[in-house]
Amino acid sequence: TQLLEQSPQFLSIQEGENLTVYCNSSSVFSSLQWYRQEPGEGPVLLVTVVTGGEVKKLKRLTFQFGDARKDSSLHITAAQPGDTGLYLCAGASGGSYIPTFGRGTSLIVHP
């Protein structure tokens, strides 16, 4: 059983469209991190959210941490081909320092 469930698993859209991907859990997380991984490379950290209800923006990307700190979302506005990649959420729950990753959402943005 995955501690962090990500949806959708795959997403294929056209350039200019908006999209939202989700990261859900039944556990409370002290923080959640979002990474993007491109083929043949390691994941790169995009953002860390810590406070319930927190919203962070990174250019066209908007990250939200749920009030109960059990879920998070990533919204991309006007997607570009450069946004293509695997989006992973990660966190540690229950006071643990051991990070757990979700399975990721694979995004393809067509020009």
Add this chain to the structure above:
Amino acid sequence: EAGVAQSPRYKIIEKRQSVAFWCNPISGHATLYWYQQILGQGPKLLIQFQNNGVVDDSQLPKDRFSAERLKGVDSTLKIQPAKLEDSAVYLCASSLGYGANQPQHFGDGTRLSIL
């Protein structure tokens, strides 16, 4: 700053053979992680070091996998003997401190194929 270095980038071996991976973390980073990423899945933590001590190795198959970080800097991960299900990308990451909020910096991984 130089990133996390891993070698080799690719390795192909037959089942029951041995293989070793090397990782050099970002200078000054105390925490080092080894992950296994099977195709279509997220990274799974195998072992976490704080300096040269093991913080967690609960998901490391200790009958065949071993890892060390003797001087608290670079690290090696070994598989002996390899099984078909070990085919995966092995990622090394490092972070400056220790804790759930610490951003992890990843290397590009070693892609292992078992024949």
